[in-house]
Amino acid sequence: MIITKDLHELPKQHVRFIDTRFDLQNPTWGEQAYQQDHVQGAIYWHLEDHLSDMSRSEGRHPVPSKQRMTKLIQASGLTYEDELVIYDQGNAPFAARAAVLLLWAGFTNVSIAREGYGRLKEVFPLEGGTAWYPSTNQTLQFHDGLLADQQDVKNHIAQNGMLIDARSTDRYRGVTEPIDAIAGHIPTAANIDWEQLKSDRGLLKGTEAEALFRHLPEEKEIMTYCGSGVTASPLTIALLESGRENVRLYAGSYSDWIQTNEIETSK
Structure with missing residues (x-):
């Protein structure tokens, strides 16, 4: 892909x-x-x-x-x-x-x-202006395995799955939190800052980002998250491009998790 x-x-x-x-x-x-x-x-x-x-x-x-x-x-x-x-x-x-x-x-x-x-x-x-096209009646076949919700994350953790936090290291560790009410990360999560995908040519392709993913176990399902499911998206795409098939995005991400769940810090 x-x-x-x-x-x-x-x-x-x-x-x-x-x-x-x-x-x-x-x-x-x-x-x-x-x-x-x-x-x-x-x-x-x-x-x-x-x-x-x-x-x-x-x-x-x-x-x-x-x-x-x-x-x-x-x-x-x-x-x-x-x-x-x-x-x-x-x-x-x-x-x-x-x-x-x-x-x-x-x-x-x-x-x-x-x-x-x-x-x-x-x-x-x-x-300029707004481009317009006639509407279609395209029906969609959704790939439900790509997006995860809060219960999926809990199941994922219980099954020893790989959870990756795409936010900055300081936000992941709980040193600072400029947006959400509670600082820290979802328990068991590792950290790969999505900004490591930036380059002078734009976001790295999955093959170019392999060094970031080398330590990730091939056999485990990977679930990504960030603050709200936006900045984890480039990481999700890069992981899929790198050949990993079992990759899911926790769509609600940290801002959803902290509403009812405990967090960890590693200051």
Whole structure:
């Protein structure tokens, strides 16, 4: 599985672009940037309006329900036959978040333009405004094994599965916590900071990140999490690309876990 691609590796025909540029500190920025200019024909998916269901309580960025995801796909005019290319501003987690949800929704022709919009706009024609497509009636075959909920995590821990925290080391250890009410990590979790995937060419591909994963046991199922299921998405994608098949994203992540469960610290 190769999802994260360089410019020359992107598909050339039947391509639908999805713009996911976003700023967690300024949630209106991405859509404003899209309206100003984007790859011609690209639709825009907002982290909180489209790639999350903020009415749910499972953490800070709960994933959409299957029904809501189906409506998004159909309203976006997408089908399983489309070659999907997702981009954000580069070295960001938002395209990966969309990719995880699309894989969950049964799409197989999914690529992340790892160099981001800055590189794409040098090559592809641009336009402003909002791209529109007629809706489709695509039904979705969900890959339920890709996303995990809180009970899945508990079962995973009980079965001695591998749990990976994608946040910074200081947040993992409980030294600092700038967002959530309680500092620390889910018991038994190891730490791989997702920012180690950043490079001067954009997020590392799975094969390039193998050094980060070398110590992980091949035989164990791996479950990833972060604060709210966003920054763990690039780590999830890289693990899948590296050849590990039993990988799941805890969608609610730490902000969901701390609502009712104990944590650990390692200060």
